[in-house]
Amino acid sequence: MKQALICGVSGQDGAYLAQLLLAKGYKVCGTSRDAQISSFHNLARLGIRDRVQFTSMSLTDFRSVLQVLTKVKPDEIYNLAGQSSVALSFDQPVETLESIATGTLNLLEAIRFMSSPIKFYNASSGECFGDTGDTPADETSPFRPRSPYAVAKAAAFWEVANYREAYGLFACSGILFNHESPLRPTRFVTQKIIAAARRIAGGDMEPLKLGNLAVKRDWGWAPEYVEAMYLMLQQDQPDDFVISTGQSHTLEDFVAKAFAAVGLDWRSHVEIDRTLFRPTDLAGGLGDPSKAKNKLGWQARHQMPDVVKMMV
Incomplete structure (x- = not known):
């Protein structure tokens, strides 16, 4: 039975990913800054709260990250944590950068330190491309981030690429464009x-x-997008993928x-x-998911x- 660690399990994507992995027979552990007082209401809405184990972890504290990884011993780590609002990032740029860029770096460094064959997924964002206009962005398109959130996500993306190339980690980023569901908070x-x-x-x-x-914007259905996250970690070689509807x-x-x-x-x-x-604000956001279709067999089913x- 595989063990998955989901950082940011209480959010929209974390909840749907936990549901998917449980259905595939995984043991799922989710992290929160304070797991004892978190409600995990999204997991409760999906009826899986009692099937997920929880542990407290501060992503910006390397010692905390290392302790959790040593205790849980995950086969796969999905990093979905960090400040997730573009609008809020303009009001809280430092917290945004630390929670995303420093948090990702701590996870990568802990994996390297442990020398374990852990597969690592990092949640990147189509916001990294900036204003795409009507030209769909793919994995080779340059980053032009235009918000503190996008800057942080771009930094985390290159951290993942660096650790993959320098240390041989199985680490990949999903560059996800907008994806929605009833689990979205109303600030979105x-x-x-x-x-x-x-x-x-x-x-x-x-x-x-x-x-x-x-x-x-390129809007998709969140439960489908977590399927792409799972598929990325089932490949023989780590790679980065744009995940979007293409419209x-x-x-x-x-x-x-x-x-x-x-x-x-x-x-x-x-x-x-x-x-x-x-x-x-970005006038346009549009992704090209061709690589995900060709290599992962993933394609958005809903527009x-x-x-x-x-x-x-």
Whole structure:
């Protein structure tokens, strides 16, 4: 029975990944900064909270990381932890950089120190590419990060590549574009939109306030994206992969689909709030998942309209 360690198990991706690995017969241990007081509500929503073991770990403390890896002895480590909001990263840039870049470095160094055949997955982000426009980014596209979050993710990506090349670690990064589900917290704009559409359909007439509706994103379905994470660690050789649908849509399209799903015209219920515009927002985000299809056999089965319906 394989042992998997999921750092960031309480988040959207961590919960769906835990569900997937349990179904495949893994023992799953999840980390949290304080596992004794964490609610792990996403795991509870999926009905798997009692099947996951938990341990406290501070990713920014190398001693804590090494202790947990020594105790758990995982076959696979999935690093999904760290500050995950692009918007929040502008308010908390230092915490964002430390939790993502330093946390990833501590995991890599602990694996190297232990000299164990641990396979390591790192959650990178399509945000690293910056503004892709209508040209899909693949694994050879240059990084042009435009937020503290993207800068941190780019740094972690190159840490993984460096340890793979310098020390022969089985370490890889999944460069995931936007992926959504009902487990998204409402601070993410997609869940904010879905919650508002349902609220207004229920009779609450307070309008939904949003920022730039012209931005375009490549939106997929989160439970499918964790399948790609698992597949990356089942390969003979470690490699990096772009994970996306290969299609982009405007935020206005997302809003329109969400309100239409509850029988409403979004234009009667949405207001533009200039304070919600980010300092450097990306006009477009689009990924090319061809390599994942060819080498992993992975392909997105749901596009943005499907994602909206399932979230509603």
